[in-house]
Amino acid sequence: MQRRTLLRLTLAVGASLALGGCGFRLRGLDTTTLPFASLGVDGAGDDVSRLTVERLQAAGVSVDGTAPEVLNLGPEAFNEQRLSVLDSGRQEYDMTLVVPFSVQRREDGAYRLDQQRIEVQERFTLSSDNLLAGDERRAKVRHRLRREATGQLLDRLRALGDQ
16 A cells, blocks of 8 residues: 555656646746736726726736826627527527737837737537526626636736846
8 A cells, every 4th residue: 555655656746847847837826926016007997997907906016097007908899609500409609808908108108018909719508498597608708708808918918027
């Protein structure tokens, strides 16, 4: 029994060393801070803007109107496409969220990040047997897409510190 435990432990350590040696890292373990002490957010007032402000403040960034740089967020745009052919039974949909953004210096108006877009997508199925659950399912997919888009936005803002 002790030999098996030692073998398992040795294999686990060897696998983690091999993965670490090739550059594999788990998400969130080596999060770097954002390169801003304060940042202005000029958004459309939609859910992505509110979620971005919350996540920035949680990361320790002061969000105020006098910051030297401004994150300009465009309006969120959802696009839902039906992939299935039949009108009854299980129907498959593809929902896409597009959020345009840019980062601009306040003093001279120069762009640190010119107009870019974040595009996230999720495929889901609905059943025509339960129409009330369909609206709830769509709302959950929209919420997940907003969270994912905000996460990608913060990753792109973190990359500004490397420039």
